[in-house]
Amino acid sequence: MIDFTNCLIRKKAYGGANGSKLSIVYNDNVYMLKLPTHALKNPKLSYTNSCISEYLGCHIFNMLGVKAQETLLGTYKFHGKVRNVVACKDFVSLNSEFIDFASVKNQIIDSASNGYGTELTDILDTIEKQNSVDPKELKEHFWNMFVIDAFIGNRDRHNGNWGFLYNQNKDEMKIAPVFDCGSSLYPQIDDELIKKVMSSKAEINARVFDIPTSAVLINGKRGNYFKIITSLEYSDCNEAIKRIVPKIDLQQINLLIDEVEQASDLQKSFLKKMLKLRKEEILDCALLKLKSSNL
Numbered sequence: 357m358i359d360f361t362n363c364l365i366r367k368k369a370y371g372g373a374n375g376s377k378l379s380i381v382y383n384d385n386v387y388m389l390k391l392p393t394h395a396l397k398n399p400k401l402s403y404t405n406s407c408i409s410e411y412l413g414c415h416i417f418n419m420l421g422v423k424a425q426e427t428l429l430g431t432y433k434f435h436g437k438v439r440n441v442v443a444c445k446d447f448v449s450l451n452s453e454f455i456d457f458a459s460v461k462n463q464i465i466d467s468a469s470n471g472y473g474t475e476l477t478d479i480l481d482t483i484e485k486q487n488s489v490d491p492k493e494l495k496e497h498f499w500n501m502f503v504i505d506a507f508i509g510n511r512d513r514h515n516g517n518w519g520f521l522y523n524q525n526k527d528e529m530k531i532a533p534v535f536d537c538g539s540s541l542y543p544q545i546d547d548e549l550i551k552k553v554m555s556s557k558a559e560i561n562a563r564v565f566d567i568p569t570s571a572v573l574i575n576g577k578r579g580n581y582f583k584i585i586t587s588l589e590y591s592d593c594n595e596a597i598k599r600i601v602p603k604i605d606l607q608q609i610n611l612l613i614d615e616v617e618q619a620s621d622l623q624k625s626f627l628k629k630m631l632k633l634r635k636e637e638i639l640d641c642a643l644l645k646l647k648s649s650n651l
Contacts (some may be wrong), residue, residue: 357617358382358430360389360443368446373511380443382428387443389432390538405545406538407442408619412627413508413537414444420603422500424534429618434600440618447533448521454532455522458515460465460486472515475573479515488520488529497531499596504580505540507604507634511568512539539568541627564633585642594646601639606632 360380368379370388378389392407410427417424426445431438440480448454458471461482469478505513517536520529542563545553553559569578588594609631613624 357441358428359432360430360441361433363389368546375534379446386446387428388446390442390444391432391434391439392441403621405623406543407440408616409541409543410442410536410538412612412616413540414534416508416609417501417504417534417537419605419612420500420504420600422475422497422504422534422600424537429616436465442538444535447535451525452521452523454519455488455529456516456519457482458519460520461487461515461639473573474514474547474571475576479572487530494531495592496596496599499590499592500600500630501534502570502593502601503585503596503639505570506585506638507600508537508540508633509542509563509568509581509630509634510537510540510570512536512571514571536607542568542630545623545626547620547622550622554626554629560629560633563630564637573585585638586645588642588649590650591651594651597639597642597646599645602637604635604639606635 363380363382366379366381366386368386370377370379376391378391380387380389390407390410394406407429411429414424414427425447428443428445430443432441432442433439441486456471460471461473461479462471464485464567478500480495483492483498485496488494501513501518513536518534519532521532522529553563565582566580567583568581568582570584572579574580574584584590585593585597606628606651610628613619613627616624619627
């Protein structure tokens, strides 16, 4: 367990709504240290498990071949209390800055909504019209991200937490590593609720087929991952399924989960079960339909 308490704190500040953040130096590298947020949706849980979710989510993205922010789990003593934290390596270099997708979307002056509007048709239209990076590359990245977010149950991939790195000297953009996975993997569930869910097929099914939903909107409503992916309606999503699903190694992911000291044994069992079910019932189901339909 890494103790980040005595790390050098830098003056750099980070935005975003999910919890307090500090810029620290650890092993000569700059990290954003994220403290856990209060569990507003679960009064029985003092703080969310978002740090664990952030750590596991980013590691799973990297395992599946989609570059994500490097993350480390540890502790930080704050106001006399030791908190579980996640350190996220700062991927913004001296001559670069992060530009979110919302800002690029704002460049499309005939867009149907503002930069933070997440209607799927509008996002896809922006991807085609933007000239920051190759549209084909960006489209693949978006759908890869969508499929993996479906796997880990990320409910908060909005237009402000993915995007690009802009090189100011060269006036060039490239796709930034994936980050901000703290809303995935059921961060506000406690052991008591886990027991309730695990004992009910209906509760389990609800968390596979119905919740969490995507931040991407379909006709103004949050998208249902299962319905979108298994509909086979989006050909680029189908291609992402073919790319991503064969790379999922549940045994390797289970070993990663087992290494998380901050998680209880019950929480680990729950996460393993839900990832297995989300893979089988959403992603494997879609892949099987694709193979049988020759799409």
